[in-house]
Amino acid sequence: MTLLTRRGLIGSIGAGAGGLLLSGCDKIVAAPKVRDVIGLGEGLTMRAQRLVTDRTALAREFTASDMSPVFRTNGNTMPESDAYQAHMTDNFANWRLVIDGMVRRPAALSLAQIKAMPTRTQITRHDCVEGWSAIGKWTGLPLKLALDAVGVLPSARYIVFHCADDFDGDPYYESIDLIDAFHPQTILAWAMNDQPLSVRHGAPLRLRVERQLGYKQAKYVMRIEAVDSLQRIGAGKGGYWEDSADYQWYAGI
Ligand SMILES: Nc1nc2c(c(=O)[nH]1)N[C@H]1C(S)=C(S)[C@@H](COP(=O)(O)O)O[C@H]1N2
Ligand SMILES: [Mo]
Numbered sequence: 081m082t083l084l085t086r087r088g089l090i091g092s093i094g095a096g097a098g099g100l101l102l103s104g105c106d107k108i109v110a111a112p113k114v115r116d117v118i119g120l121g122e123g124l125t126m127r128a129q130r131l132v133t134d135r136t137a138l139a140r141e142f143t144a145s146d147m148s149p150v151f152r153t154n155g156n157t158m159p160e161s162d163a164y165q166a167h168m169t170d171n172f173a174n175w176r177l178v179i180d181g182m183v184r185r186p187a188a189l190s191l192a193q194i195k196a197m198p199t200r201t202q203i204t205r206h207d208c209v210e211g212w213s214a215i216g217k218w219t220g221l222p223l224k225l226a227l228d229a230v231g232v233l234p235s236a237r238y239i240v241f242h243c244a245d246d247f248d249g250d251p252y253y254e255s256i257d258l259i260d261a262f263h264p265q266t267i268l269a270w271a272m273n274d275q276p277l278s279v280r281h282g283a284p285l286r287l288r289v290e291r292q293l294g295y296k297q298a299k300y301v302m303r304i305e306a307v308d309s310l311q312r313i314g315a316g317k318g319g320y321w322e323d324s325a326d327y328q329w330y331a332g333i
Contacts, residue, residue: 135259139290139333142203147273148214151206156252157280159245159300172284177226177268181240181305184231191270191284197221200267207333208294218288220269224262226304232258236306240313241287244300247320254298255310255318255329256289265290268301293331295321 159165167175172191180186201219227239239261243252260266266289270277277283282299289296296319310316315323322329 136263139204139265142205142215144203144217146215147203147217151214151216152212153280154208154210154294156245156299161244164244164300168279175284177285177301178303179226179230180303181307182233182236183306184233187230194221194268194285195270197225202265202290204265204288204290206294206297209327209331217273218267218269219271220267220288222264223266223268226268227261232306235308237308238310240305240307241298241301242303242305243298244302250320250324252298252320253314254287254296254320255313256296260289260291263289263291291332293333295319295327296331
């Protein structure tokens with residue numbers, strides 16, 4: 081009896097002893113029939129878990145030698161509004177990033193203030209839904225730090241990015257949930273490939289949310305709003321292209 085291993089015990093009791101085996105956890109694991117059932121449960125839990133943990137996984141980062149010699153532009157490349165044109169003329173000295181909505185301390189940050197905050201640099205691949213990709217280097221303020229500074233209220237569920245440009249009068253905007261908003265690679269980029277962000281690529285500030293497709297990477301961000309619902313923004317689907325061309329709101333890659 082003293083030499084009886086767990087395996088030996090199971091073997092000697094046989095499959096008919098399932099009910100008996102349920103009295104001890106380690107024994108459940110070893111009982112073939114019971115394990116089948118438990119295994120199924122574990123598989124489901126693992127898949128559910130993966131759906132959650134994958135959202136926080138990092139997008140692949142590249143090295144300087146991988147950087148694309150040419151990084152195309154897409155969509156608007158020059159906001160036409162008088163307000164934006166004025167900001168461009170004075171090199172964004174009077175531009176302010178407004179952060180408001182469901183936050184404790186709404187803020188209006190100058191570009192200088194944003195640049196003085198901690199930065200993150202990442203070389204990532206941008207994938208446009210139209211079928212092109214480019215690898216670029218982005219430097220900016222982790223969105224998490226901006227959100228922590230204003231204090232997102234517990235009732236907020238999404239972060240909306242209001243942009244300076246429009247298509248035929250419909251402003252460009254995008255939105256992400258709080259998982260992506262607090263993701264370490266989600267940054268408000270003010271530099272690209274070691275240069276100040278150009279107007280074509282979204283000056284003075286654009287979103288990089290690296291786990292999603294190109295159209296989520298809002299350029300010309302003027303205002304960041306924390307909301308509990310996307311219904312009242314634009315046509316209610318969470319982004320310009322989501323509203324106008326049925327693009328997926330969650331464009332995970
Ligand atoms: N404000 C704004 N952001 C935008 C767009 C736009 O037209 N306006 N186009 C989107 C699309 S479809 C892509 S692929 C990328 C292109 O970024 P790039 O011009 O820096 O390459 O910006 C995205 N963000
Ligand atoms: Mo795109």
